[in-house]
Amino acid sequence: MRRGLSFTIPNQYGHFLQDILTPIPIDQYQWKVIDEESYVVKDEQLDWLLFPKSTIINGRQLNERITQHEHYLIFVDIKAFHSNMSSEIVTYEDFLQSTCEFVLLLIDSQYVTIYCKDHEMLNSLYENAFLHEFEEIAYITSHNDSMTRLSCW
Template sequence: MRRGVRFTIPNRYGHFLQEILNTIPIEQYRWSVVDEESYIVENGELNRLLFPDSTIIDGHQFAELLTQHEHYLIFVDIKAFQSDMSSEIVTYEDFLQSMCEFALLVTDSQDVTMYCKDPQMLNSLYENAALHGFGDITYITSHNDSMTRLSCW
């Protein structure tokens, strides 16, 4: 069974969150951002944190933030919910039992891991990664999932 998709993005400034998520109806979700270390880029330099604190942000604000500024991703832990966000998600099993629709994790500026409950959305994320020329794209399955925690740390 496919759990998610894993790929690499270039280690440089860009609009990578927007590119990664462009097949997702961003505005339909509420977004939980936890323990993030990524920066808004202004005048070719790292300026301030993309998300200053662990936060919950609505889809319209999230979409606006992704399109307004170029950013540099170092560590990102973002989870999307359609409704109740009360559960803590530490493991894949927690993810399955939660109201979280998908999780996006970026580590070391270029390693992207996404978990997704909807098989069609998962295929769309895979195809989107290929369309953008991201590297080393693979599906995550129960046989090759090496993550013990759904966290970027």
């Protein structure tokens, strides 16, 4: 059974969160951003943190942050919920039992891992990664999932 998706993105400035999240109806979710380290790029320099602290934002706010300026992603831990935020999600089993619908983790500026409960959306994310020419695209299954924690740290 498919759990998610992994791929790599270029280690450079861009709008990669916007690109990755294209198939997701961002406005339909509340987004929990945890221990993230990524920067808004201004005048070809890292300027300020994309998300200054761990926070919960609505889809409109997330969309504004990822579309207004280029950014440089280092570590990203974003989780999407339709309604109430459930307790801490540490493992894949926690994810399954929670109200969380989508997890996006990015490590070391390049390595993206996505977990998604909606299989149609997961297929759309796979196709989207292919269209954006991301590399090393692969489905995560129960047989090849090496993540022990759903965290970028």
